[in-house]
Amino acid sequence: DAKTTQPPSMDCAEGRAANLPCNHSTISGNEYVYWYRQIHSQGPQYIIHGLKNNETNEMASLIITEDRKSSTLILPHATLRDTAVYYCIVRGVRYNNNDMRFGAGTRLTVKP
């Protein structure tokens, strides 16, 4: 199983960069790394995804190591509204389905 490992919780100061790590050491070559976040009592929100290159969008940057066994989600200037549970998910042809399976995630708390 291409499971992921994330720290259960992290704190970050408002205005600073939040760096959320994820280990996916059993990832295979055609599996993507996805990041979502869930604010309390809402559905998960898509943030970013990548295969092997680093990616950036208006929300965040995704840094994937060269061996693809780990990645880091970077929120460049965290705000209080970024407080949420962040999920790192590996998705690909290992499962004969197009679904996503969530782990426990990292609870990020942005503090003033």
Place this chain on the structure above:
Amino acid sequence: GAVVSQHPSRVICKSGTSVKIECRSLDFQATTMFWYRQFPKQSLMLMATSNEGSKATYEQGVEKDKFLINHASLTLSTLTVTSAHPEDSSFYICSASRDRTYNSPLHFGNGTRLTVT
């Protein structure tokens, strides 16, 4: 961007009754939608995959006769919790993607909080 809408957002029902939850893709067609359940302080658990025009695929341990899924069109999937009991109280979330590639994100609805009294 892609939007997935769920209705209702909250529902309270009495034990023994059935509840229907709707999931709609508003600006794209989705041949496949997914239903998740989330208990307090836990992660999302995949319940079933809803396929347009065919039977849903259920995850191990999910009773297909209790959680009826109908995906009658490319923009609508429904989950019916039949003969609901208090232990069915949970946060139910659906998702869909524009296509079937792994490079296409799933977009999630805002969930339905079901309380069975």
